[in-house]
Amino acid sequence: MHLLAIDWIFLLEKLILIVIIISISLGVAMYSTWWERKVAAWIQDRIGPNRAGPLGLLQPLADGLKLFMKEEIFPASSNKILFLLGPCLAMLTAMMTSAVVPWASHLHIAGRDVPLQIADVNIGILYVFGVVSMGVYGVMIGGWASNNKFSLMAAVRGASQIISYELAMGLALIALVLHTGSLSLGVIVEQQAHQGYWNIVLQPLGFLIFFVCALAECNRTPFDLSEAESELNFGYHQEYSSMKLGFYLFAEYVNMFISSVIMATLYFGGYHIPFIHIADPNFAALAGFIFLFAKTAAFITVFMWIRWTVPRFRYDQLMNLGWKGLIPLALINLLITAVVILLHTQH
Amino acid sequence: MQSLTNRSKPVERKPMTWVERIYIWNIFKGMLITGKHFLKKKPTIQYPEEKRTFSPVFRGVQVLNRDEEGRERCTACGLCAVACPAEAITMEAAERKPGEENLYREEKYAARYEINMLRCIFCGLCEEACPKDAIYLSETFAPANYQRKGFIYGKNELLIPDPKTQAQELAKARGQL
Amino acid sequence: MNVTQILFWLLSALTVFSALVVITRKNPVYSVLWLIITFISISGHYILLNAQFLAVVNVIVYAGAIMVLFLFVIMLMNLNADAEPQKNKWLQFAGVIAGGCLALVIIAALKNVDAKARIAETGSDIGLIENLGKVLFTQYVLPFEISSVLFLSAMVGAVVIGKKN
Numbered sequence: 001m002h003l004l005a006i007d008w009i010f011l012l013e014k015l016i017l018i019v020i021i022i023s024i025s026l027g028v029a030m031y032s033t034w035w036e037r038k039v040a041a042w043i044q045d046r047i048g049p050n051r052a053g054p055l056g057l058l059q060p061l062a063d064g065l066k067l068f069m070k071e072e073i074f075p076a077s078s079n080k081i082l083f084l085l086g087p088c089l090a091m092l093t094a095m096m097t098s099a100v101v102p103w104a105s106h107l108h109i110a111g112r113d114v115p116l117q118i119a120d121v122n123i124g125i126l127y128v129f130g131v132v133s134m135g136v137y138g139v140m141i142g143g144w145a146s147n148n149k150f151s152l153m154a155a156v157r158g159a160s161q162i163i164s165y166e167l168a169m170g171l172a173l174i175a176l177v178l179h180t181g182s183l184s185l186g187v188i189v190e191q192q193a194h195q196g197y198w199n200i201v202l203q204p205l206g207f208l209i210f211f212v213c214a215l216a217e218c219n220r221t222p223f224d225l226s227e228a229e230s231e232l233n234f235g236y237h238q239e240y241s242s243m244k245l246g247f248y249l250f251a252e253y254v255n256m257f258i259s260s261v262i263m264a265t266l267y268f269g270g271y272h273i274p275f276i277h278i279a280d281p282n283f284a285a286l287a288g289f290i291f292l293f294a295k296t297a298a299f300i301t302v303f304m305w306i307r308w309t310v311p312r313f314r315y316d317q318l319m320n321l322g323w324k325g326l327i328p329l330a331l332i333n334l335l336i337t338a339v340v341i342l343l344h345t346q347h
Numbered sequence: 348m349q350s351l352t353n354r355s356k357p358v359e360r361k362p363m364t365w366v367e368r369i370y371i372w373n374i375f376k377g378m379l380i381t382g383k384h385f386l387k388k389k390p391t392i393q394y395p396e397e398k399r400t401f402s403p404v405f406r407g408v409q410v411l412n413r414d415e416e417g418r419e420r421c422t423a424c425g426l427c428a429v430a431c432p433a434e435a436i437t438m439e440a441a442e443r444k445p446g447e448e449n450l451y452r453e454e455k456y457a458a459r460y461e462i463n464m465l466r467c468i469f470c471g472l473c474e475e476a477c478p479k480d481a482i483y484l485s486e487t488f489a490p491a492n493y494q495r496k497g498f499i500y501g502k503n504e505l506l507i508p509d510p511k512t513q514a515q516e517l518a519k520a521r522g523q524l
Numbered sequence: 525m526n527v528t529q530i531l532f533w534l535l536s537a538l539t540v541f542s543a544l545v546v547i548t549r550k551n552p553v554y555s556v557l558w559l560i561i562t563f564i565s566i567s568g569h570y571i572l573l574n575a576q577f578l579a580v581v582n583v584i585v586y587a588g589a590i591m592v593l594f595l596f597v598i599m600l601m602n603l604n605a606d607a608e609p610q611k612n613k614w615l616q617f618a619g620v621i622a623g624g625c626l627a628l629v630i631i632a633a634l635k636n637v638d639a640k641a642r643i644a645e646t647g648s649d650i651g652l653i654e655n656l657g658k659v660l661f662t663q664y665v666l667p668f669e670i671s672s673v674l675f676l677s678a679m680v681g682a683v684v685i686g687k688k689n
Contacts, residue, residue, distance in 0.1 A: 043381045047391045082553075123653055126580040133588025137560070140592065144553065144599045152599060159592055183653060208371075309381040310374055 009112075017118055021098050029253035030060040032300055036253075039304040067246040075239050079145040086142025087240065087247035093135035094254035100124035101261050102186040104271045104289035108281040116285060117186055124185040125173060128262060129166065132217060136162050138251065139219075139226060143236035154235035157315065158226025162217055164322040169213035171330035172206040175337040176266060179203070185262075189270035198269040205333045207267045209326050214259040216322070219252060221307040225315055260299035261292070268295050406469045406484040408500075409462055410507050414452055417509040420481035423457035430476035435466035453479075460505065464489045464498040486522075532572055539565040552598045556591060563587040577653040 034049065034056065041048030049056030074080055099118040107114040121127055136159045143155020179202055180188045192198055200207050216223040227235035237248045264270060271288030278284035313321070366372050392399050401407070412420050423440035441458035443451045450456075473482050492498055508516035542561040549555045563586045570579035660668050 039385070042385045042389070045384055045387060045389055047389050047393075082557075121576060123576045123580050126577070126584070130580045130583040130588065133584050133592075136588070136592050137557075137595075140595055140599070141557070144595075156596060156600065159596065163589060163592060305378055305381065305385075306374070309377045 013114055014118060017116065018099075021103065021118065022095055025095060025098055025254050025257060026250075028257045028296075029250050030064070032253040032257060033063065033249075034060050035300070036304050036307075039301065040308050043305070043308045064246065067243055070242040070245075072244070073239070073241040075146060075148070077147045078239065079147065082141050082145035083239075084244070086138055086145060087237075087244045087251070088138075089141060090135065090138025090251040091247045091254075093131050093138060094251040094258065096131045097128050097255075097258045098261070100127050100185055101258070101265060102189050102270060103292065104285040106281060107285050115186075116289070120184055120186045123183045125177070125183050125188075125262075125266070129170060132162070133166060135251075135255070138248075139236050142240070142248070143226075146236070146239035148239055150232045150234075151236050151238050154226045154228065154232045154238075157228075157232075158219060158236060161219075161223065161225055161318060161322075164319065165213040165216035165223075165326070168209055168322060168326035168330045169217065171327060171334055172203075172209040172213065173266070175206045175330070175334045176203050178334070178337050178341055185265050185270070189265055189272060192269045193272040196274070198267060198272075198274075200267045203267065203333075203337070205329065206337075207263075209330050209333065210267070211263065212321075212326060214263060215303065215306065216318075218255045218259055218303070220256065220303055222310040222313050223318060224312060225318055228312065230312075256300060256303055257296065260296045260303065263299055264292060264295035401486050405486050406471045407487045408464065408469075408485055408489045409467075409473065409505060410483050410485045411460065411502065411505040412481050412483055413507055413509060415510065416449070417511040418448075418450060418452040419456055419506065420452055420479045421457045421460060422453045422455050422479055422481070423460070424455075424478065426476045426478065427473035427482055430472040431467075432470060432472065433466045433468045435463045435468075436473060437461050437463075457502070460502050462500045462505065464500055465495065528572055531568070535565050535568045535572070539569070553595070556594050556598060559594075560587045560591050563591070574652070577656055 037059070038048040038056070040046075049059040052058040052062045074083060100121055102115075102117040102120070104116040107116060139158045139162075140155045143151040143158070146152075176188075176199060177183060179199065180191050182188060182191070188199075215221075219226050224235075226232075227237075229235075232238070237245055240248060271285075271292040273288060273291050276287075278287055414420055421438075423438050425438065425440075428434075428436040428438060437459075438457045438461070439459040440455055443454050443456055469484065471484050474484050489498065489500070508514075508520060510517050539562055542558045542565065545558040546555045546562060549558065563582060567579040567582045567587070570576070570582060
């Protein structure tokens, strides 16, 4: 079985896991659109989609079909290759982040421990940051290639917003990493399970900063400056139609899903279920997976809840909040954490 | 200016307090409000399955009445057309021929009677003007149509079913079935 | 040939090819995008050398932040392919001389290098974040801190320039 010194069973295992996780991400993104419309409707005293299937559950399929049926438009003066590359890049980077997330504890199949994580890299969380910083290009390339001043402005806005908030996000995270002592998401979850309480207890301020930055990174209201229907028409995807537009919209929901998973993993114990110990490893993995999903769903709902409550920030307010509010706050949080850890280790 | 109600509040222009400036608390309050709406009972009426009942004085689309023997009551006197503020009603009179006594109640009748539903404002003045009780406003509204000419209702659309020959349809139209 | 070698040659070919494309494109936006690909393939090399931290930081800082700023400037200046900025003959001449000098220096430096001794051991763990951090904060703590002062002065300079208008 050893050709080219590759463990083929290992490769197959990972491939299956990748396929499963990508389809789950896409499925969750699909049903996030449905849930978003439901939440919006309920908050506005409406019922929301309820015609396609029971409770409107087939609505995402209908929406997808509609997008597929739309005409593919390439604006005459656009840059064709980059115009196509933009949404593909957005989708690709959105999907790539899920590689380092530990979805559950080990499965035990046929005497083989199967970790439910595509790659337990020892710099897992930095990998996420790297991929997110690549995600900017999807927005920028798409906005520029449309050859439209609104799209370009939105792309520049979006990119500078994402870069600015990445800083505060990273600083908030460093405080957490000081405590955990590892950048691997798998280790962070195990360590939370080991210490018995979740990291939110130790890092409430850090979590708040991280959460606000996650909103900004996902281009969600109140930070959807790069979309800004009312000022920039439709932002960077104004010229897009059909499935290219679908990719952009879908990537946004995938991003939201992944950032919810990462928040649940970093601050809320990931797949760890407090106070319950399950002996059978397979059953424990399944229960942990479901529990992680429940946390993720809760985060996604909060994202939507915020979207339908808070109006959009003005651009200068956004930048002020990022640079003069969150970054100093994150630095203070980092300093306090460092001092506490130093005092703690000395005694 | 004197205010109409005692509910008006003067606009406050105080500088924001610290709690207001950090904004988090205000967002939280806003989310509580939207959260309450999230759980509220929705007032939506699922239209085709569920219909709102009209009030008893609802003025809907017009009908042309018949008498007990199924004869048209309208004599094409034109009073409704004169009363109509939107000038939606036109008609052409004709004389009743011998042998048509079972169709028309009086010697003169409306050979053509048209109401333009796009003009009609459903004020009910035609109903008030009619000396023969021939035109009434019913309790339904004009359904949607793809063409403008579909909204010009002639006698076919307006006349109620004959109580003698089409008793079933009449009961149905009245909502008794 | 094992997998690492295959990957090495693939990545090397990609790196060199994309670096060549960077300097031959007329449209600066394309150049920047190919430069990003170059950086990412260099990160691939780092991963082959078991230096994941360096790889990811390279992606975040160079391919992510700095290239985005490049792209910003180029997109906002709206340089088109037909409006190539430098056509001065003397500048081209100077460029050839400068490039030639650089090539000479590199060739001279690499001529006497014993290739075998310099190959990084792929099994070493020096690129991992823990070891790297320890080395940086013990052996190289002074240069490390001085470079952070350098960044601070650059930041202050940027603020001063920004304040003027």
